Amino acid sequence: MSAPVLRVEGLSKRFAAPGGGVIGAVNDVSFTLAAGETLGLVGESGSGKSTLGRCVLRLTAPSEGRVIFMGQDITSVPEARCRPLRANMQMVFQDPWAALNPRMTARDLIEEPLMLHTRLSRAERRDEATRLGLRVRLPSAMLDRYPSELSGGQQQRVCIARAIATKPALIVLDEPTSSLDLSVRAGILDLLAELKEETGAAMLFITHDLGTLRLMADRVMVMYLGRVVEQATAAEVFERPAHPYTQALMSAHLPADPAVPLARHVLRGEIPSPINLPPGCGFASRCPVAIPACRERLPPLEELAPGHRAACLRVADGGNRIPS
Amino acid sequence: MSDAALPAPATPAWTARAAGRLAGISRRSPTLAIGAAIILGFALLAVLAPLISPESPVASNPARVLQAPSAANWFGTDGNGMDVLSRVIHGSLYAFGIAIPVVIVGLLIGVPVGLWTGWTGGWPDEIVMRGSDALRVFPSIILALAVVAAAGPSLLNVVLVLGLLDAPVYARVVRAEVLSLRNGTFVEAAVAAGNPTRRILFRHILPNALRGATAQTAVRAAWAVRISATLAFLGVGIQPPTPEWGAMIRQGAEYMVTGEWWVAVFPGCALILLVLGLNMLGDGLADLLDPRRKAATR
Numbered sequence: 139m140s141a142p143v144l145r146v147e148g149l150s151k152r153f154a155a156p157g158g159g160v161i162g163a164v165n166d167v168s169f170t171l172a173a174g175e176t177l178g179l180v181g182e183s184g185s186g187k188s189t190l191g192r193c194v195l196r197l198t199a200p201s202e203g204r205v206i207f208m209g210q211d212i213t214s215v216p217e218a219r220c221r222p223l224r225a226n227m228q229m230v231f232q233d234p235w236a237a238l239n240p241r242m243t244a245r246d247l248i249e250e251p252l253m254l255h256t257r258l259s260r261a262e263r264r265d266e267a268t269r270l271g272l273r274v275r276l277p278s279a280m281l282d283r284y285p286s287e288l289s290g291g292q293q294q295r296v297c298i299a300r301a302i303a304t305k306p307a308l309i310v311l312d313e314p315t316s317s318l319d320l321s322v323r324a325g326i327l328d329l330l331a332e333l334k335e336e337t338g339a340a341m342l343f344i345t346h347d348l349g350t351l352r353l354m355a356d357r358v359m360v361m362y363l364g365r366v367v368e369q370a371t372a373a374e375v376f377e378r379p380a381h382p383y384t385q386a387l388m389s390a391h392l393p394a395d396p397a398v399p400l401a402r403h404v405l406r407g408e409i410p411s412p413i414n415l416p417p418g419c420g421f422a423s424r425c426p427v428a429i430p431a432c433r434e435r436l437p438p439l440e441e442l443a444p445g446h447r448a449a450c451l452r453v454a455d456g457g458n459r460i461p462s
Numbered sequence: 463m464s465d466a467a468l469p470a471p472a473t474p475a476w477t478a479r480a481a482g483r484l485a486g487i488s489r490r491s492p493t494l495a496i497g498a499a500i501i502l503g504f505a506l507l508a509v510l511a512p513l514i515s516p517e518s519p520v521a522s523n524p525a526r527v528l529q530a531p532s533a534a535n536w537f538g539t540d541g542n543g544m545d546v547l548s549r550v551i552h553g554s555l556y557a558f559g560i561a562i563p564v565v566i567v568g569l570l571i572g573v574p575v576g577l578w579t580g581w582t583g584g585w586p587d588e589i590v591m592r593g594s595d596a597l598r599v600f601p602s603i604i605l606a607l608a609v610v611a612a613a614g615p616s617l618l619n620v621v622l623v624l625g626l627l628d629a630p631v632y633a634r635v636v637r638a639e640v641l642s643l644r645n646g647t648f649v650e651a652a653v654a655a656g657n658p659t660r661r662i663l664f665r666h667i668l669p670n671a672l673r674g675a676t677a678q679t680a681v682r683a684a685w686a687v688r689i690s691a692t693l694a695f696l697g698v699g700i701q702p703p704t705p706e707w708g709a710m711i712r713q714g715a716e717y718m719v720t721g722e723w724w725v726a727v728f729p730g731c732a733l734i735l736l737v738l739g740l741n742m743l744g745d746g747l748a749d750l751l752d753p754r755r756k757a758a759t760r
């Protein structure tokens with residue numbers, strides 16, 4: 139086995155809540171990501187997925203834990219020393235309209251990472267940007283347009299071209315299709331699936347959508363209130379979800395619309411506020427199979443089968459299955 | 463010459479498009495169109511002053527002192543026997559010659575300060591903002607008076623002092639825009655792409671933070687015209703016999719009581735008209751550059 143591209147150890151990120159108190163956005167998360175592997179990260183809105191993605195790329199400094207990227211601990215490397223590493227780690231944001239500088243043309247935007255990280259000449263950059271544009275199916279005539287003159291799908295293609303321009307080893311994709319019209323999502327997903335095969339980049343793919351997960355992910359990590367509650371191969375998660383929350387997700391036949399709350403058919407109650415979390419299992423307030431111990435003891439993430447881990451106290455007694 | 467033949471077919475289309483856009487803008491914002499027309503008129507006067515003014519603005523003639531408007535001297539003559547029309551025409555040159563450099567000095571100081579304080583925050587921001595608050599509550603005319611009186615009433619001093627006094631206006635609007643962009647997604651995307659801070663500031667933030675400052679320029683130019691004329695009127699700015707409107711009004715004021723109104727009234731009207739035009743352009747620009755404000759006023 140080759141060394142993983144990314145190793146995250148015990149990562150936590152806390153924010154000061156506006157009214158006092160602490161928001162535990164990400165709590166004690168560990169995982170590895172091998173070269174060429176795609177890890178799907180799912181969870182309700184507010185469960186800390188974006189914050190985790192930002193910590194991984196050092197766009198925000200973690201409160202605790204370590205991020206080891208290509209063998210180098212980047213947790214507390216100053217930004218100036220991170221910069222050359224950024225050729226190897228890129229991000230695609232949720233809202234392409236917000237992520238593109240409105241005063242730069244698509245071509246400028248695609249050329250930017252090449253300008254920053256390669257020694258290509260101006261003409262070579264131009265050719266490369268044209269090639270990248272074609273790769274993401276943006277005709278070269280489109281490249282001279284500003285973001286406001288492109289559709290949402292085309293804007294996201296520009297973002298994707300930017301992200302693959304320097305052939306990074308890791309790409310974090312934060313819900314890359316959820317702000318797009320339904321009609322263009324499939325096209326973007328197809329493109330991403332092709333690029334996954336073609337570029338061999340490891341991907342941390344954050345999504346709301348189980349269909350996307352099935353298409354893209356090799357492994358899946360489920361987050362709830364900043365904690366990983368289940369980790370397994372994609373096949374395992376879809377066939378034998380162990381954590382009650384994952385089961386609820388799977389049974390809900392997720393609507394593609396991210397505005398509709400996840401798992402609405404099964405989950406009662408609201409996701410608790412992440413401010414000053416009570417002890418015990420974070421899911422206890424909504425869990426159909428909770429027992430009194432759940433509110434006292436934090437369930438550890440334990441291995442049930444090789445590569446399959448879940449954090450539920452009732453896995454031990456088999457009571458973790460939600461009766462259907 | 464020969465290569466001019468190539469883009470030639472495109473030219474009519476281009477001019478037609480530009481004309482169409484102009485028409486569109488003037489339909490959407492008549493204020494802006496009228497303001498722009500007034501300013502254009504004065505700009506033409508300023509540029510063509512040596513060609514179109516009937517006489518030299520400083521040619522005194524003791525034989526025709528304080529003559530009323532006539533066919534020979536449309537705006538009459540002043541106490542030195544100088545032609546008021548020629549002086550009013552040349553005055554527009556001074557109005558622009560002050561307003562434009564004042565705006566440029568204000569932008570050159572205010573924009574970098576706003577960019578820097580908005581980006582760094584913390585104590586530099588505190589200090590600069592407190593300082594600019596202090597400048598703002600103090601009546602600018604008194605400050606300008608004091609400084610120009612101390613530094614000497616040259617054109618350069620007036621421009622530098624007014625530019626400096628005006629810089630906080632631009633610093634403020636730029637700072638506010640930088641603050642809102644700083645934590646925005648495309649700046650985060652620029653960091654993620656590996657941009658150095660310098661490029662983030664100048665390529666990503668600055669071009670997106672100039673809208674408010676741009677919208678302010680015309681109104682601030684009006685302010686500069688007004689204040690510089692006031693300084694001249696109070697006798698600390700540009701000195702007579704320079705054909706500056708404020709100085710001319712000062713000279714003419716003493717003749718108002720004796721009935722020779724034309725010496726002060728014509729430069730006064732020119733001043734009011736230009737200030738009005740600049741303010742109209744400024745209002746129109748603000749509407750045009752800020753769609754939210756436009757929607758709110760409709």
Ligand SMILES: Nc1ncnc2c1ncn2[C@@H]1O[C@H](COP(=O)(O)OP(=O)(O)O)[C@@H](O)[C@H]1O
Nearest residue numbers: 153161163182183184185186187188189190412
């Ligand atoms: N910069 C921030 N300041 C304060 N709280 C934040 C910040 N970013 C995220 N949070 C909080 O952290 C939690 C996780 O947010 P986020 O990572 O965006 O979740 P997700 O991407 O899964 O929707 C939320 O409760 C959010 O309010």
Ligand code: SF4
Nearest residue numbers: 419422425432450451
């Ligand atoms: S630990 Fe308890 S509350 Fe948490 S998921 Fe398992 S059964 Fe439910």
Ligand SMILES: [Mg+2]
Nearest residue numbers: 187188189312
């Ligand atoms: Mg998110």
